Amino acid sequence: MNIEPVAHIYTDFPAKFGLPRQSGLINGLKGRIVFEPPFRNPESVRGLSEFSHIWLLWDFSMAHRKGFCATACPPRLGGKTHMGIWATRSPFRPNSIGLSSVRLDRVELTDEGPVLWVSGIDMTDGTPVYDIKPYIRYDCHPDAVDGYVEHTECHSLRVQDPDGLIDALDIGDERKQALREVLSQDPRPQYDADDIGNRRYGFYFMDLDVRFRVRGDILEVCEIVTAVL
Amino acid sequence: MNIEPVAHIYTDFPAKFGLPRQSGLINGLKGRIVFEPPFRNPESVRGLSEFSHIWLLWDFSMAHRKGFCATACPPRLGGKTHMGIWATRSPFRPNSIGLSSVRLDRVELTDEGPVLWVSGIDMTDGTPVYDIKPYIRYDCHPDAVDGYVEHTECHSLRVQDPDGLIDALDIGDERKQALREVLSQDPRPQYDADDIGNRRYGFYFMDLDVRFRVRGDILEVCEIVTAVL
Numbered sequence: 001m002n003i004e005p006v007a008h009i010y011t012d013f014p015a016k017f018g019l020p021r022q023s024g025l026i027n028g029l030k031g032r033i034v035f036e037p038p039f040r041n042p043e044s045v046r047g048l049s050e051f052s053h054i055w056l057l058w059d060f061s062m063a064h065r066k067g068f069c070a071t072a073c074p075p076r077l078g079g080k081t082h083m084g085i086w087a088t089r090s091p092f093r094p095n096s097i098g099l100s101s102v103r104l105d106r107v108e109l110t111d112e113g114p115v116l117w118v119s120g121i122d123m124t125d126g127t128p129v130y131d132i133k134p135y136i137r138y139d140c141h142p143d144a145v146d147g148y149v150e151h152t153e154c155h156s157l158r159v160q161d162p163d164g165l166i167d168a169l170d171i172g173d174e175r176k177q178a179l180r181e182v183l184s185q186d187p188r189p190q191y192d193a194d195d196i197g198n199r200r201y202g203f204y205f206m207d208l209d210v211r212f213r214v215r216g217d218i219l220e221v222c223e224i225v226t227a228v229l
Numbered sequence: 230m231n232i233e234p235v236a237h238i239y240t241d242f243p244a245k246f247g248l249p250r251q252s253g254l255i256n257g258l259k260g261r262i263v264f265e266p267p268f269r270n271p272e273s274v275r276g277l278s279e280f281s282h283i284w285l286l287w288d289f290s291m292a293h294r295k296g297f298c299a300t301a302c303p304p305r306l307g308g309k310t311h312m313g314i315w316a317t318r319s320p321f322r323p324n325s326i327g328l329s330s331v332r333l334d335r336v337e338l339t340d341e342g343p344v345l346w347v348s349g350i351d352m353t354d355g356t357p358v359y360d361i362k363p364y365i366r367y368d369c370h371p372d373a374v375d376g377y378v379e380h381t382e383c384h385s386l387r388v389q390d391p392d393g394l395i396d397a398l399d400i401g402d403e404r405k406q407a408l409r410e411v412l413s414q415d416p417r418p419q420y421d422a423d424d425i426g427n428r429r430y431g432f433y434f435m436d437l438d439v440r441f442r443v444r445g446d447i448l449e450v451c452e453i454v455t456a457v458l
Contacts, residue, residue, distance in 0.1 A: 001288060001359075002231050003324040022367040039323065043299040046313035050376030054315075057286070057326060059230060070273040084275035086283075086361040094268065095232040095359045097286060099328070101368060130230075130324045132315040136375045138251040139330060139368065146365045147279030 005128035007035045007116075009058065012175070013124045014227070016062040018187040018203030018210070021075055021154075022089070023056075023100035024120040025185065028178030031102065031121035033129060040113025049107040053135035054118070058098045059128040063091035076152045079189065087147065098123065101135055157219040159183045165224045171206065179205055183212060183219050234357035236264045236345075238287065241404070242353045243456070245291040247416040247432030247439070250304055250383075251318070252285075252329035253349040254414065257407030260331065260350035262358060269342025278336040282364035283347070287327045288357040292320035305381045308418065316376065327352065330364055386448040388412045394453045400435065408434055412441060412448050 010032045013019050020026050033056075035044075048054070071082040072090035085093055102118040109115075116132070159180050161167070166176050188201050197215030200222060204210070209227040212219050239261045242248050249255050262285075264273075277283070300311040301319035314322055331347040338344075345361070388409050390396070395405050417430050426444030429451060433439070438456035441448050 001233075001325070003326070004230075006323050022365070024367050024370075038297060041297075041299040043311075044313045044315055046300060046311065047316040047376055048313050050374070051316065052372070052374040053370050055328060057324070057328070068267060068270075070270040071275060082272075082275065084273045084277050086273055087276035087280065087363050089362055089365070093360060094235050095286070096230070097232070097326075097360055099284060099286070099360075099362060101370060131322060131326055131328075133318055133328060134316050134376060134378070135370060135373050136251070136318070136378045137373070138253050140371055140373065141253075141282050141330060141364060142369055142371055143281070144364050144366070144369065145279070145281040147276055147363060149363070149365045 003130050005036060005059070005130060006039045007033050007129040007132070009033045009056070009118075009121065009123055009127050009129055011121050011123060011125045011127070012178075012206045014204045016124050018182050018205060019124065020122045020182065020185060023102050023122040025122070026178055026181045027103065027119045028174050028181065029119065029121050030105075031118045031123070033116040033118060033132070035113045042109050042114055045107050045114040045116070048104070048116075048134065051104055051134040053101050054104045054116070055131075055133040055135055055139075056098075056100045056102060056123075056129055057131040057133075058100065058123055059130065060091035060096040060098050061127055062124050064096055065092050068094055074148070076154055077148060083148065097130065101139075155186060155217070156184045157186050157214060157217050159219050159221070161221040163221075165221050169208070169224065175206070179210070183210075183221070186214070186219070188214060232359050234265060234288070234359060235268045236262050236358040236361070238262045238285070238347075238350065238352060238356050238358055240350050240352060240354045240356070241407075241435045243433040245353055247411055247434060248353065249351045249411070249414060252331050252351045254351070255407055255410045256332065256348045257403050257410065258348065258350050259334075260347045260352070262345040262347060262361070264342045266342075271338050271343055274336050274343040274345070277333070277345075277363065280333055280363040282330050283333045283345070284360075284362040284364055284368075285327075285329045285331060285358055286360040286362075287329065287352055288359065289320035289325040289327050290356055291353050293325055294321050297323055303377070305383055306377060312377065326359065330368075384415060384446070385413050386415050386443060386446050388448050388450070390450040392450075394450050398437070398453065404435070408439070412439075412450070415443070415448070417443060
């Protein structure tokens, strides 16, 4: 079956580094969903603003890979333990479709069709969106047992910013807080868990190149410069 | 993007009539997921049996329709009220992908690859499956507000079977109970809500043709015969 994007989502992540590993983890990370021209019909969103959450089916466009790999290594297991691909949410799957639930903040009717403003995103800027569905009560299973997810805490880091680099940014308080949360969730590749602080890491947030290092459970912000993207 | 089935799911519904309108509504409705030959690798399900629920992304293969319709009429609103397509879970959407959460009962390793046994299905027999993902805690939003879904009760019918037609079936107690629940959830097209019992309806369950009529909130089983499919 051939599927075509119905929309694109615009976020603060030009690249996949730094992205939260699931949706809904950082409410301060916002997204703006703009429909493709054939779908810019205000009728298509009638009743949608009455829902607090929506599902997005989207393209793992930064993680296309040929061939079938039967296992993947979830970051929360340290990035070295192989689990069956169907037991993970890894992007490297036969059909490259991501599933995220995000908070629907606002439905705006513009001259270019409806625009959906959402919170808690986990996708890069410009990601193609294949479907949008309302989140309904039947999607919620509070009794669900989620295997290794249940037994492993997502570790978090204490963020230190001795030079006040984040505070000095002109990006508004909500984005500053979101950036601190992104850092606290440890945006390193997980296989560097034995870090002793020698290595510098970086990721892009908006038009910023954010550099940091980690020693134990302390993350130190080293440098934030305007990125050359 | 081109997507290919990774598996098919086999259920008791040869056609879409009678299907529950969401997944998880009738636990007695079972499904068996069999992978396509390229994906029959036991490694691909490593760790999966530790999850109680899984997501299925699947093809609304019984409801393909050309062209974009911006609205749909949800059955729970009586089937006559138009809502924006993105505010519904209607199958008639630009990319024909269904999203269901089902209970994972068992992972069986067979000579033909892994087989997944699930409960609470809402798809027809032989439906193509594009993706299987574990249900994780971040998918559950107990505080979600679900618009018109919240304000409308799914009405249910009292099932009468004066001739004991269901009891006489040789399909096991669990399937008999599931069939009664299918009937109680009113498998009529919703636009026949003013029924006065003159009309007979039918649907297929396994190899059975189940006929019934409805007067008010009473559903009466009229006839159950072996179907000529």
